Structure formats: C-alpha cells, structure tokens
Amino acid sequence: MAEFLKGLILSILSEKCYSEYFVKYNFLDEPCFKTTLSKGLGIGIIAGSILVKVPQILKILGSKSAEGINIYGVSLELFAITANFAYSYVMNFPFSAWGEGTFLAIQTAAIASLVLHYGGAPAKAIMFLTTYVGLVSILVSGYTPKDILWMMQAINVPIIVIAKSIQILTNYKNGSTGQLSAVTCLLLFGGSIARIFTSIQETGDFIIIVTYCVSTIANGALVLQLFWYWNVVNKTAKNKNKKKRT
Template identity: 35%
Template structure:
C-alpha cells in the first residue's frame, strides 16, 4: 500500500519537488521550498480545473433540455469556441505538455458537442448539428495526428486572443442587445470565468507559451463580462418579479 501511495505521489508531484518520502516531509518541503510550493499549487489547480471542466457545462445542458429552448445562445460562440478547444487540445498534446494543462479542453469539447446538437435541434436543424459535431471530431483526430503540420497548430495558438474575442464577443453583444441572457446558465458562465482566471496562473507556471497565456487573459476578461451580464440581467428580472402590480383604478 505504501509503495502504491508513493508511486501515485511521485507521478503527481512536479519536477520542482523532491521524490515523495512521506506526508510530513512533503508538507515541510511545501512550506519551505517556494518553487516546489508554486509548482505543486499549479499542478493541483490544473487537476482541479480538469475535474471541474467535466461538470461545468452540465447546468447549461440541463437548462436547455428543461426549457426545451436554446433561446439567447449564440451559435457563433459555440462554433468558434469548439474550434478553439480543438486546435488548443491538439497543440498541447502534440507538444507534450502535462495533461493537467490541457485536460479541460477535452472535457469542454465533449460537452460542447452535446450543446451543439441540442442548440441546432431546438433551432429546427438537428441533422446539421450532428453533422457539425462529426466534422469537429474528425478535425480533432486529424490535428492530433503527426501528419498534421505542428507549425500550423502553433500559428493557430498564436491567434488565441483573436479567437477568444470571436467566440465570446457575439454572446456578450447578443446579451446586451436583448437586455437578457435567455437560457444561459449562471453557474456555467461564472465557472468558465473562474477556470480561465486560474489557468493564467497554471500557464505561467507550467507552459512557456505567451500566446496561450494571452488567450487565457482574454478569456478571463470576456468570460467575466458574460458572467457579470448573467448576474446583472437575472437581478433585474428578479427585482421586476417582486414588484407589486399597479392597483386598478376604481371607476
């Protein structure tokens, strides 16, 4: 049992930390060695983000299915976001980065596939939604293949900031113009903002790529705006719902 625990910790601990020899020595090292503490914190955050990513869009899926509507959701946002997750996942895999830095892309992609099918189904285009998802899965497989130019993936990641704006800005503008966020899930939107914010730290610690970092900074800003809109417009709706109706005039 002790050997199994040591094996697990040795795989989880970042290179900046010494080999695991016990819980107490590990805690002591974390408290005394700043580089080990920073690396371990980044690793822990990364694994936490990956775990949370597997659940973060479930409230949005439930919201659509429950209301039987995709009102307020921008197709452009989900299409561009799916493309971005696809090439970013492929780039991380091809360049050998730790799974803790990109596992959330895989989890988010699976949920986006479900969301795209639902969005197009409730828009009266179910076949188109399925076709788009099949194409997206095929594209991911092609990009992860060694035959796909790695240089092209790196070029795409260099444009992460542009892609973030292209994916999130249409949703933010749609919310502003409608004065509502429709069936957008507050839990999902706030979670996406927190995840992007945490990824800034993990990227600074574990990934030496300014373009990926810039993408997360942009994502944190745009996701923060959308999360703020959800809370703001829901607050207005809630206040309107609690206002008493005007009294009828006596004839």
Template identity: 40%
Template sequence: MSKLVHDAIQSLFPGNCFEELLINFNFFHPTCPKAVLSRGLGFAITLGSILLFVPQILKIQAAKSAQGISVSSQLLALIGAIGTASYSYRSGFVFSGWGDSFFVAVQLVIIILQIFLFSGQTALSVGFLGVVSAVAYGVISHTIPMHVLTMVQTAGIPIVVVSKLLQISQNYQAQSTGQLSLISVFLQFAGTVARVFTSVQDTGDSLLIISYSTAAVLNGLIFAQFFMYWSSSDAASRKKRN
C-alpha cells in the same frame, strides 16, 4: 499497481518535490511549493471542467430551447478549446495543464448539437458532428501538422475575443442572459483565472498565458451581466410562466 502509484505521485510532485516537501519538510524550497500548487490546481480545474457546462446543458434540455445563446459564440469557443487541447497535446504538456480544454470542447459540442436540434436543423447537426470527428482523428493520427495547430492556437486569442464579445453583445441587446447558466459562467470565469497561474507555472507558453488571460477578463464581463440584467431576466421568466 506500484507503477500507477509512482506515476500519480510524479504527476502531482514533479522532480524531487515529493522528497523535498513530504520527507524533508522543506516547505521553503524555491520551486516545489509553487509547482505542486500549480499541478494540484490544474488537476482540480480539469476535474471541475468535466461538469463545467452540465448545468448549461441541463437548462437547455429542460427548456427545449437555446434562446439567448449565440451559436456563433459557441462555435468560436469550440474552435478555441479544440485548438488549445490539440496544441497542448501535441506539445507534450502535462494533462493537468490542458485537460479542461478537452472536456470543455466535448461539452461545447453537446451544446451546439442541442442548438441545432432544438432549432430543427438535424442535417446540420449531423454534418457538424462529422467535421468534429474528422478533426479529432487528424490531431490524434498526426495527419494535421504541428504548424497548423500552432496557427490555430495563435488565432485562438482573437477567436476567444470575438466569441465572448458576440455573447456579451447578444446579452446587451436583449438586456437579459437568456438560457445562459450562472453556475457554468462563474465556473468558466474562475477556471480561466486559475489557468493563468497554472500556464505560467507549468508551461511558460506565452500563447496559452495570453489566451487564458484574455478569456478571464471577458468571462468576468459575462458573469457581471447576470447581475446587470438580473431584474430583466426575472421579469421575462415570470412572463413566460404566466
């Protein structure tokens, strides 16, 4: 039990930060306040990510439809999330720095399965789940070499751009955000903004920093589209109910 407590403290207070901040009250320490803030923010983002797409999943389930959601965008977002989680896991980064990517990947898998199932593509959903399982096994068992994961993470930047632009384009063409969840999109936007800070502080990895910065800008554009097309989405909802 004591080891678990010690490990939990160390994960939040790296190095001698627990002693500096909570025993010596050295709140002006040159590195500890930023390090602890980053770790705490990282854990908060990771915990929040567990429910990030739950509103989106529930909205699709209630409507029995994924109308307005780009399957290509979701697939590319999944590749980006799996790439970040796999690369960070194999690089030995702290879980608070990449746990959100893992939970996001799990929820994206569920959303993509919903898209396939509600469009009557059952066989495709089974094949998709098989591919995801094989990739997960390859990462954990080290069957997939590190240089491949580095390539995927590098490719994650244009993947994120294309993924978000596909959704932005679909929203623009429909002049509506369809079955997209405002809560989920806002949480994505806020999470990627916070992740820029934690990536700088905890990893210093330029690939992760650029990837999260790009995602933050594009998530902000999708979030803005909710307010741009608010009246159109409301009119479409009223028409559907009538």
C-alpha cells in the same frame, strides 16, 4: 501500500519535491510550492471541467429551447478550445496544463448540436458532430504540421474576443442572458483565472498565457452581464406579479 502511495504522490509531485517534502521535511521550498500548487489547480480544473457545462446542457434540455444562445459564438468558442488542447497535446505539455480542454470540447460540441437541434435543424446537428469528430482526429493524429497548430492557437485570441462579444451583444440586444447558465459562466471564469497561473508554471508558452488572460477578461464580461440582467429580470418579474394582484 507505501509504494502505491508514493506512486500516487509522484503523479503530482516531481522526485525533487517528493524528496524535499517527505525526506527532508522542507515544506517551505518555494519552487516546489509553486509547482505543487500549479499541479493541484490543474487537476482541480480538469475535475471541475467534467461537469462545468452540464448545467448549461441540462438547462437547454429542460426548457427544450436554446433561446439567447448564439450558434456562431458557440462554434467560435469550440474552435478556440479545440485549437488549445490539440496544440498542447502535440507539444507534449503536461495533461494537468490542458486536460480540461477535452471535456470542455465534448460539452461545447453537445451545446452547439442542441442549439442546432432546437433551432429546427436536427440533421445539421448530427452533421456538425460527425464533422467535428473527424477534424479533431486529424488535428491530434500527428500528421498536422505544428506550425498550423501554432497558428490556430495564435488566432485563438481574436477568436475568443469575437466569440464572447457575439454572445455579449446578443444578451444586450435581448435585454437578458436567455438560457445561459450562471453556474457554467462562473466556473469558466474561475477556471480561466487559475489557468493563467498554471500555464506560466507548466508550459511557459507565451501564446497560451495570453489566450487565458484574454479568456478571463471575456468570461468576466459575461459574468457581469449575468448579475446585471439578473436584477433586471427579477425587477420585471416583481412588477408583473404586482400588476396581476391589482
């Protein structure tokens, strides 16, 4: 049992940090604290990512509508997520530094297909998913040159800005956030903030760190819109109720 627990702990801590904490009882070691915090945050983000976009998917399925969700914005976001996890996988970065990308990609691809499906193009939705699975298989196969993967990761910065800007402009034109899920947007915002720290600690890769900084700003803008239009929608609903009563 002791060996099993040690193995479990070592999946999070390094041998050095295990020794500092459980042999020397030195709980104030700064490098180990940062490493452990980073690993813990990474595992927490991955666990949360399993369900992070499920509220959005359920909202679309429940209303049988993807109104207000821009397919171009979703597709660009999917590209950014895919480029990130494919690059990280091929570069052999720790799974705790990028693992949520796999779950986010699956859920984002599902959202894109639902947008196409409820937009009146079910055949395109199936074709989209089939093509996407094929492309991901090629990217992580080991046959795609690392230079191409790095380039994909590098252009993530403008792509994230464009993808989120498309959704932000769509919300502005509609005067509401449509079928966007507040829970999903808040979780993505919090996750991108945490990823700045874990990327610094676990990868040290400049382009990935910059990507998460930009992602945090973009996700923050969407969160601000959610709160802004939430008040607008609530006021409109109240006015309508008053008119009905009179």
